[in-house]
Amino acid sequence: MIDYEKLKEIRNMGYIKHTGIRTVELREGYAKCEIILDERHANPIGSTHGGVLFTLVDTVGGAAATSRGRYVTTVSGNINYLRPAMNCKKLIGESREIKVGKKMCVYDVMITDENDREIAKATMTFFYLDKIKATAFMSK
Structure with a gap:
């Protein structure tokens, strides 16, 4: 059994921890992460840096994939930046399962701002690391 609080x-x-991203909700096949933005997240034009957005996508997708009790590593990510994340205070990432296979899994990720504007959409693929036991977050 998975201890979702410990996994969070x-x-x-x-x-x-250094990025400011926090996993705020986690259950089987789903994760939600948030980041409070400040000047360290901005690019030279004042928009949130695309690397911050991709880090959020990878983090929330990985959290959802790990929610099944297996460690994963990212295989690929395809992100579409829908609009600049300008004048935002917070970004929210939500990840939902598309496919769970024997060796890989695929997740749909949406990033919105605090006003529910869609900022980016991504599809993330992860590979299961079965040789590493995921006991750190399993209930006894």
Whole structure:
């Protein structure tokens, strides 16, 4: 059985902690992450840097994929930037399952701002790392 609260804590560590992204909701096949934006997230024209958006997409997709109790690594990501994330205070990423296979899984990710404007849409593919036991977030 998966301890989703413990998994959320694990997902908010390491590199992700430095970005400001937080996993706020997690259940099987679904994840929601948020980032409060500040000047470190901006590009030279004042929009949120595309790398920040892709990091959010990869993070929320990976969280949803990991919600099935298996560690994953990103195989590919296809992102469409729909509009600039300008004058935003917060971005929200939501990921939903498209396909779960034996070795790979695919997730649909939508990024919106605090006013529910669609900022980016992505499809992320992850590979299961079965040789690494996902015991860190499993209930006993």
